Amino acid sequence: METAYTPGEVAARFGLSLDTLRYYEREGLLTDVERAPSGHRRYRASDVELLDLVRCLRDTDMPISRLRTFAELVREGGHTIPARLEILTTHNQALTERIAELRQRQETIQHKIAYYESVLADSD
Amino acid sequence: METAYTPGEVAARFGLSLDTLRYYEREGLLTDVERAPSGHRRYRASDVELLDLVRCLRDTDMPISRLRTFAELVREGGHTIPARLEILTTHNQALTERIAELRQRQETIQHKIAYYESVLADSD
DNA sequence: GCTTGACCTGGACCGCACTCCAGGTATCAA
DNA sequence: TTGATACCTGGAGTGCGGTCCAGGTCAAGC
Numbered sequence: 001m002e003t004a005y006t007p008g009e010v011a012a013r014f015g016l017s018l019d020t021l022r023y024y025e026r027e028g029l030l031t032d033v034e035r036a037p038s039g040h041r042r043y044r045a046s047d048v049e050l051l052d053l054v055r056c057l058r059d060t061d062m063p064i065s066r067l068r069t070f071a072e073l074v075r076e077g078g079h080t081i082p083a084r085l086e087i088l089t090t091h092n093q094a095l096t097e098r099i100a101e102l103r104q105r106q107e108t109i110q111h112k113i114a115y116y117e118s119v120l121a122d123s124d
Numbered sequence: 125m126e127t128a129y130t131p132g133e134v135a136a137r138f139g140l141s142l143d144t145l146r147y148y149e150r151e152g153l154l155t156d157v158e159r160a161p162s163g164h165r166r167y168r169a170s171d172v173e174l175l176d177l178v179r180c181l182r183d184t185d186m187p188i189s190r191l192r193t194f195a196e197l198v199r200e201g202g203h204t205i206p207a208r209l210e211i212l213t214t215h216n217q218a219l220t221e222r223i224a225e226l227r228q229r230q231e232t233i234q235h236k237i238a239y240y241e242s243v244l245a246d247s248d
Numbered sequence: 249g250c251t252t253g254a255c256c257t258g259g260a261c262c263g264c265a266c267t268c269c270a271g272g273t274a275t276c277a278a
Numbered sequence: 279t280t281g282a283t284a285c286c287t288g289g290a291g292t293g294c295g296g297t298c299c300a301g302g303t304c305a306a307g308c
Contacts, residue, residue, distance in 0.1 A: 007255070018255080019297055027295095038304050040255050053236065060229045064295070078243075085240045088233060095230050099223060105184045106219050109212055112177065116209045119202075131285070142285080143267055151265095162274045164285050188265070249308105256303065266292085273286070278279100 004034065004042035013048070014055050028068040029054055031075065050074060060095055128158065128166035137172070138179050152192040153178055155199065174198060184219055 011018050024030055030050065034042045043051075054067055070087050073080035135142050148154055154174065158166045167175075178191055194211050197204035 017297075020295085022256095023296060036255095036304095038255080039257095040304080056229050056232050058295095060226055060233070081240050081243055085237060085244070088237050088240070092230065092233055092237060095226060095233070099226050099230070102184055102219060102223050102226075105180050106216065106223070108180050109184070109216050109219070113209060113212050113216060116205050116212070119205055120209070141267075144265085146286095147266060160274090160285095162285080163287095164274080182265095251308085252306090254304090257301090258299105260297100260299080262295100262297070264294090268291070269289090271287090273284105275282100275284085277282085 002044055004044055005048060007041050007043070010043045010048060010051065014051060016055070024051075024054065024064075027064050029064070029071045031071075057091065060091070061098075062091055066091075126168055128168055129172060131165050131167070134167045134172060134175065138175060140179070148175075148178065148188075151188050153188070153195045155195075181215065184215070185222075186215055190215075 005013075007018050007021060010016075011021055016024075025033060030047055033047060034044060036042050050071065054071070057067055057070070058064075066087065070084060073084050073087075129137075131142050131145055134140075135145055140148075149157060154171055157171060158168060160166050174195065178195070181191055181194070182188075190211065194208060197208050197211075
């Protein structure tokens with residue numbers, strides 16, 4: 001008997017709505033999710049594990065389409081690990097660049113803040 | 125004679141399309157843009173300056189609605205500087221948090237990369 | 249037996265930020 | 279004078295990532 005999680009449990013755990021969970025399944029991020037005799041979904045540990053990574057990648061703005069590709073590779077088995085690595089390292093690089101960009105923009109914003117503060121200070 | 129810029133010049137400078145430029149105007153991010161006798165827009169230095177900040181804030185994911193609020197404050201004059209500061213500092217904080225989140229997620233991704241690499245190394 | 253709560257389905261709908269389009273005008277160079 | 283180029287307008291369309299809804303089912307507790 002494998003441990004299984006209800007949709008409510010999984011949704012709560014990842015801060016996703018039930019609709020989003022089903023949406024991800026429709027989009028092919030998860031497949032072959034088991035069902036209880038009632039027809040309700042039962043997520044297995046492997047689903048939860050994949051979802052964990054999916055959420056991490058989504059939170060860093062990987063598009064659904066790319067996540068689907070990744071999820072398909074996972075399903076195809078261990079020989080797809082090089083392809084998965086390719087996706088992750090590419091994403092990792094993009095992320096590094098994005099963070100650098102945000103930091104740079106943030107500096108500009110902070111300069112503007114400092115400028116406004118100086119204007120206020122001068123008018124006191 | 126005030127220096128003025130054509131739509132094409134401004135678009136190129138900020139990496140925006142002409143459509144986006146007009147869209148921003150419709151959305152109230154820019155207003156009262158001057159016109160040449162031909163009816164073509166002529167952006168003044170103050171427009172360009174505001175656009176520079178707008179692009180910076182957009183690039184860091186400030187929504188258009190908030191940018192509109194900010195732009196309205198700019199138009200209302202110097203007494204709105206405290207309100208503008210409020211918007212910028214709030215955004216600055218959100219940005220700090222966002223960057224921290226991205227960095228954290230990136231670590232997770234890098235661990236996954238390292239894991240995949242170790243799997244490949246072991247199977248060699 | 250009846251309600252309550254959790255979940256099911258297919259499909260419509262949403263907000264956001266653009267992006268595209270048709271049909272028109274102004275300026276200029278050859 | 280004839281293009282070519284740059285721009286104009288109003289309005290429709292797009293892609294993304296969900297979100298919502300109606301109408302149902304199932305299991306448990308009162």
